Amino acid sequence: MMKTTLNRRQLIKALAATGLLSQLGSFSTFAAAPKRLYVDGLCFLPDELSDLTDSRIDAYLCDISDIEAIKQSDGTTNYKRTYNACMKSIDKALTRVKQNPDKLILGESAADITRAHHTGKTAVFFQIQGADCVEESISSGLNQVDEFFDKGLRALQLTHHYGNLFSGGALDNAPSSDGVNQGLNKPLTSAGKALIEKLNQKQILIDVSHSSPQSALDTAKLSNAPIVQSHGAVRAIVNHARCSPDEVIKAISDTGGLFGVFMMSFWLTNDKVPTTEHYMAHLKHVAKVGGIDAVAIANDYPLRGQKNLLKLNNDNSKGVKQYLDWWHSLRAKNVLGYEIEPVHVVIPELNHIHRMERIDTALADTGFSSSDRDKIMGGNWQRVLKAALG
Numbered sequence: 069m070m071k072t073t074l075n076r077r078q079l080i081k082a083l084a085a086t087g088l089l090s091q092l093g094s095f096s097t098f099a100a101a102p103k104r105l106y107v108d109g110l111c112f113l114p115d116e117l118s119d120l121t122d123s124r125i126d127a128y129l130c131d132i133s134d135i136e137a138i139k140q141s142d143g144t145t146n147y148k149r150t151y152n153a154c155m156k157s158i159d160k161a162l163t164r165v166k167q168n169p170d171k172l173i174l175g176e177s178a179a180d181i182t183r184a185h186h187t188g189k190t191a192v193f194f195q196i197q198g199a200d201c202v203e204e205s206i207s208s209g210l211n212q213v214d215e216f217f218d219k220g221l222r223a224l225q226l227t228h229h230y231g232n233l234f235s236g237g238a239l240d241n242a243p244s245s246d247g248v249n250q251g252l253n254k255p256l257t258s259a260g261k262a263l264i265e266k267l268n269q270k271q272i273l274i275d276v277s278h279s280s281p282q283s284a285l286d287t288a289k290l291s292n293a294p295i296v297q298s299h300g301a302v303r304a305i306v307n308h309a310r311c312s313p314d315e316v317i318k319a320i321s322d323t324g325g326l327f328g329v330f331m332m333s334f335w336l337t338n339d340k341v342p343t344t345e346h347y348m349a350h351l352k353h354v355a356k357v358g359g360i361d362a363v364a365i366a367n368d369y370p371l372r373g374q375k376n377l378l379k380l381n382n383d384n385s386k387g388v389k390q391y392l393d394w395w396h397s398l399r400a401k402n403v404l405g406y407e408i409e410p411v412h413v414v415i416p417e418l419n420h421i422h423r424m425e426r427i428d429t430a431l432a433d434t435g436f437s438s439s440d441r442d443k444i445m446g447g448n449w450q451r452v453l454k455a456a457l458g
Contacts, residue, residue, distance in 0.1 A: 105185055105446030106424045109298040109328030109366030110277075113161055113192065117171050119371040120190040122421045126446065127181040128367075129223050129275075129298050130192035132161035133201070144397045146230045149198035151212060158194060158219045165192065165220075174220050178454035181446075193453065195223035195275065195298070199263060203233050206259045210266045222457055223273040223298070226260065226283065229310075234260035235287075236280030238309050241401045249402035251309060256286040264290045273456040281316050288319035293456045295323050299330035299366035302353045308405025310335050314357045321358030324455055326448045328366030329354065331374075331418060333384075334391070334410035342384070342415045344430045351444065352434070361451070363444045365427060373419035382419055384412035 108128035114120065134157035135147040165172045173184050175193035184191035196216070202224075205212035213224075226235035236254025243249050256264070264287055267274050274295040276284040287295055297320055303311035317327050329350040333342035336350060354363045372378060377387040388410050399406040418426060424445065431441050 103185075104428060104442060105181070105450065106428075107181065107364075107446035107449035108424070109296075109364055109449070110195065110330070111367045111369075111371055113164060114371050117168060119421065120171055121188070123371045123424065124422070125190060125371070125424055126185045127175060127191035127193065127449070129195040130161070130175075131197055132158050132194050133196040133198065140230075142401060144401070145394075147228065148200045148232075149196055149228065151201050151204055154196055154201040154216070155219075158196075158216060158221065161194060162220055175222060175453075176220070177457050178450050181450050181453065193222045193273075193457075194220045195225065195273075196221060197225045197275075197278070198228040198232065199224055199226050199234050200228075200232050202263070206233060206262075210263060213263075213266050213270060213272070217270050217272060221272060222453075223275050223296075224267060225275040225277050225298070226263070226279050226287070228278045231280065231283075233257060234263050235276075235283040238278050238280055239398065239403055240280060241398075241403050251404055253280050253282045255280075255282045256290070260286070261290060267291075268293050271457050273453065276316075276320070278310075281313055284312070284316045285319050288316075288323050288325075291323055293323070294325035294452045295320055296325045296364075296452060297327045299328050299368045301329060301332075301335040302350045304353060305349060306335055306338060306405065308335055309403050310405070317354055317357045317362065321362035324361075324452065326362050326364045326452050327354045327358060328364040330366040330368040331414060331423070332368060333412045333415050334388070336415070338408055340411055342412050344415060344417055344426070347415055347418065347427070348430055348434045351431070355440075360440050360443055361448055364448050365424065365445060367423075369414075369419070372421045373423070374414050377414045377419055382414060382416035384414065384416075387413045 106125045108125050110131055111128045112131055133149040134153040136150050136153050138146045138148050140146055165174050171189055173180050173189050173191040175191040180191040202210055202212040227237045229239045230237040231240045231254050235256055240252040240254055241249050242252055274291055275298045276287050276295055277297045277299050301311040303313045320327055337346040351363055380386050395406055428441060428445055
């Protein structure tokens with residue numbers, strides 16, 4: 069079975085490298101399109117649907133999850149995506165998509181990206197940031213995965229910040245015997261391994277964002293389809309628990325997957341003033357480690373940008389205050405990277421409804437070729453979704 073898995077991965081990467089995959093199926097229409105395809109790694113359904121058109125994004129992973137705040141024994145708060153909360157939220161999102169067929173397409177396969185691109189609509193691929201929502205079905209064949217799939221779920225993140233019954237989390241931490249806090253790099257559990265198999269079988273994209281490095285590496289070895297980190301940053305640039313080491317970036321790439329760099333500037337640079345050049349540095353590093361086929365764009369803010377910062381005219385010195393209590397609670401646990409006080413939240417020029425066009429222009433100014441920009445701005449996402457979803 070391992071031999072089959074490796075052959076499939078090798079085929080995916082070989083097709084991407086030679087450009088043959090872009091000639092298959094829906095990709096031929098994409099190649100001839102006058103406007104470059106824009107696909108985003110993580111965003112949300114906007115309050116105003118006009119934002120879909122204004123953003124000029126053709127498709128994106130759409131986080132439709134809802135949370136319950138769970139107080140941890142150490143005083144920090146974990147926001148769990150529970151079954152009840154996410155069932156309500158996916159029903160609400162599905163209703164909204166169905167009520168607005170002139171603007172939205174429920175993303176179920178990569179072909180929906182091309183359909184959206186040619187009709188001026190936006191394809192949204194439902195995603196949940198944490199497999200907590202299916203924990204209750206571990207002993208019943210993970211049948212809750214089937215329930216969410218039937219309602220349109222096409223991407224599932226294993227966990228969010230902290231570990232769960234499936235995966236270690238990026239921010240897991242505990243005191244050692246001498247009372248000093250230390251990071252915990254937990255592996256996938258036996259239930260996590262069963263979840264990977266289930267998601268492959270259902271053709272649901274596996275997202276290792278927020279996972280511990282070891283859980284991400286375990287997932288890359290087990291999955292027989294490409295995996296992604298839909299939104300994240302590079303630890304070689306910012307030494308932080310929420311940023312990924314190079315071995316994770318490379319392992320994701322080796323599955324035929326991709327790594328989306330997001331907009332949260334306190335994980336992009338420790339410099340006092342965040343700029344588009346800092347964002348470009350992460351994209352270039354992912355390309356260096358994983359190859360150009362592994363590079364993608366993500367948001368993790370609303371389409372228009374981080375709302376509070378927009379109200380403050382992108383004044384980072386004021387906007388960062390809303391994050392400090394949470395940041396300090398993790399500093400108290402000595403979690404990697406939280407010892408450095410954040411002074412910004414967004415890159416002002418990218419906290420904007422037209423950020424994708426601005427990134428596209430910045431890529432050209434940085435020296436990326438037109439074909440590389442095709443991949444980074446959307447082609448890589450379309451390829452991976454075709455391989456993972458069909």
